Amino acid sequence: MIIQLEKGVNGEVLNSVERELHVLKYKTTHVQTQYGSYLIGTGKKQFDIRKIGHLKGIKDIHVVSDDYKLVSTKWKVNPTIIDLGDNVKIGGGHFSLMAGPCSIEGEENIKDTINFLKTNDIRIMRGGVYKPRSSPYSFRGLGIEGLKMWHKLARENGIKIISEVMQVSQIEEMHDYVDIFQVGARNTQNYNLLDELGKVDKPVLLKRGISGTIDELLHSAEYIFSGGNERLLLCERGIRTYEKASRNTFDINAIPILKEKSHLPVIADPSHGIGIRDHVGPLAMAATVAGADGVIFETHCRPEEAFSDGQQTLDYNEASSLIEKLRILSSMIAN
Numbered sequence: 001m002i003i004q005l006e007k008g009v010n011g012e013v014l015n016s017v018e019r020e021l022h023v024l025k026y027k028t029t030h031v032q033t034q035y036g037s038y039l040i041g042t043g044k045k046q047f048d049i050r051k052i053g054h055l056k057g058i059k060d061i062h063v064v065s066d067d068y069k070l071v072s073t074k075w076k077v078n079p080t081i082i083d084l085g086d087n088v089k090i091g092g093g094h095f096s097l098m099a100g101p102c103s104i105e106g107e108e109n110i111k112d113t114i115n116f117l118k119t120n121d122i123r124i125m126r127g128g129v130y131k132p133r134s135s136p137y138s139f140r141g142l143g144i145e146g147l148k149m150w151h152k153l154a155r156e157n158g159i160k161i162i163s164e165v166m167q168v169s170q171i172e173e174m175h176d177y178v179d180i181f182q183v184g185a186r187n188t189q190n191y192n193l194l195d196e197l198g199k200v201d202k203p204v205l206l207k208r209g210i211s212g213t214i215d216e217l218l219h220s221a222e223y224i225f226s227g228g229n230e231r232l233l234l235c236e237r238g239i240r241t242y243e244k245a246s247r248n249t250f251d252i253n254a255i256p257i258l259k260e261k262s263h264l265p266v267i268a269d270p271s272h273g274i275g276i277r278d279h280v281g282p283l284a285m286a287a288t289v290a291g292a293d294g295v296i297f298e299t300h301c302r303p304e305e306a307f308s309d310g311q312q313t314l315d316y317n318e319a320s321s322l323i324e325k326l327r328i329l330s331s332m333i334a335n
Helices: 011-023 107-119 143-156 168-177 191-197 214-226 254-261 270-274 277-289 316-334
Strands: 002-005 027-032 037-042 058-062 096-100 124-126 160-164 180-183 204-207 232-236 266-268 294-298
Touching: 002 011, 011 027, 011 037, 027 214, 096 107, 096 316, 107 124, 107 143, 107 316, 143 160, 143 168, 168 191, 180 191, 191 214, 204 214, 214 232, 214 254, 232 254, 254 266, 266 277, 270 277, 270 294, 277 294, 277 316, 294 316
Parallel strands: 096 124, 096 294, 124 160, 160 180, 180 204, 204 232, 232 266, 266 294
Antiparallel strands: 002 037, 002 058, 027 037
């Protein structure tokens, strides 16, 4: 059960509502976010909500059976829209594209990518400055100084930044230089990190775990929401299966299922989803038709020279063609 509280409810009123719920054998958790105040009630015995509906301070009551309550469509039927400012929005009919290299490689790489994005009217640039790599000898990113340089160049050109945060200690140093924190597949169930991201007022894109289920992704999102941050995006990026023909198995089923279960925007990552450059485009289009609110993919001027993930990275000609197709598709779906 979710109880929406009136704006500005004081402690005395909150305590009164909680006492009534405790009498009904319900455990309560108070959640305060950027946009609202909620009491999450959990208990085994059903009761007539009219018993508490009259209490002072209550705006609305929603019966939600899912364990993940705040991210569920069972209480919030209208889709969440993430507003990054400067007329950059994601979700709720605002189809969004995010593109850039796997890793930020240096000043020229940043400038080159920004020019490409501006030419194609893409407002969000992806890229890693902290890279989780399978081998400790692979390139692991430029770190915070690289992010600061990237931020300066992006701001000068009206470009928003999405980049991966890997540990709690990085949140504070990255905060002023990113527009969206990305949580990668390896950290989807790093609950310490999720708890801390619940305390920031910056959007968080949460990727599905390497072998994670849809419900596990939604539970992870609930951690962030219940920590106080409603500005969330879910990302399907493929899961590890017994299939060896591709890097991962992109779960196209996840797109409509997540849209049904959650009010949060759903983003598709076909680059990691299949890991094969020639098939990234078809997968991106399939995800768009399936209902994705946006696509995040990797592009580089010379993929064969990219510091990481060149095998799944589109060159600029391939990326431009895909962008055009995705916009046509999303427009057709919207109409």
